[in-house]
Amino acid sequence: MSEPIIQIKQLQKTFKVYKDHKGYLGALRNLFERQYNLVHAVDKISFDVQPGELVGYIGPNGAGKSTTIKMLTGLLVPTSGEVLVNGYIPWKQRKAYVKNIGAVFGQRTTLWWDLPLRDSLDLLQHIYEIPDDTFQQNLGMFREILELDPFMETxxxxxxxxxxxRADLCAALLHNPTLVFLDEPTIGLDVVAKQRIREFIQFLNHERKTTILLTTHDISDVAKLCKRVVIIDHGKILFDGHLNSLLEFFGGRRLLVVDFAEFYPEPSLGEAEIIQQDRNKVIYSFERSSISASKLINQLSENYRIRDLEVRDQPIEDTIRRIYEEQLLYNHPNGKENPSS
Ligand SMILES: Nc1ncnc2c1ncn2[C@@H]1O[C@H](COP(=O)(O)OP(=O)(O)OP(=O)(O)O)[C@@H](O)[C@H]1O
Ligand SMILES: [Mg+2]
Structure with missing residues (x-):
């Protein structure tokens, strides 16, 4: 295996959040005694990313994702721990470092608010000292893929x-970075716009071999794009491994949707559980590992008259939501030890 492009060891960021005394007297007291809470936004995390990987970095609100990305891009200085990206310590060698990375923060733009898009991009060419031919070549390609032409002058x-x-993505990539950090690049977008961004991310990773660390709330982004996921919650890494292994372990349930030829009150079926019944239409849920769909279908046709049936996997979104909610990861072989036990 080649040298990792990102190396993170025991990385930690702790914020002091001050409590304010209220009112006039409180304001006076604030001058003399200020109490604070410590928030361990990122709590001793470690992982590596190999060149060319597209890693989904996911977790619920306030988990510590953006704080991690800010440290990796050099915008925040860690409380402790080590980071080496492309051979640089991001917050120490920021000027040289940013020449090889790109970053998009979905929540805010890195472009100049008052300038037409074209001028913003021209300015970036000078700031990053991008050679003319690289700039023109990339701009030509991104304009087409991201369909920027209708608003270049806006x-x-x-x-x-x-x-x-789309403009921010283009801006972050004009200088051919080998590594890109995307923090919620699809936030607030409609389905069509999300799809366009996903295709672009896929293009970067497949065609240009760009290494990508992607943070998102949209589990469909992860399901469609990432082989590997790292899950963080309360500043700690809960899981690091293949998305497939995660789904096989937790997404073990499948659905069998049956349209009966006549009405059967509670048509029982071995180990499968009825989760919904609407007249002749019944949805069963069953464990993939304990019984096969074909066995169930055989049992069905022996006992009932059937019009139609369909086997479905439980949607990935549901599985991951359940993992967050029930903190199931502590039972997974790749899951990390439960810090609270
Ligand atoms: N500048 C700051 N000062 C104090 N606390 C902060 C600061 N930035 C983040 N935090 C806290 O650190 C924790 C992690 O925040 P972070 O923004 O990294 O989460 P996130 O995983 O990106 O969440 P989201 O999904 O909502 O974007 C939260 O509890 C947040 O309130
Ligand atoms: Mg965030």
């Missing part, structure tokens, strides 16, 4: 969210 402030996100 000030960034007037762009729609989806247009702005």
């Amino acid at each position: 000030p960034v402030r007037s762009l729609s969210l989806g247009q702005r996100m």
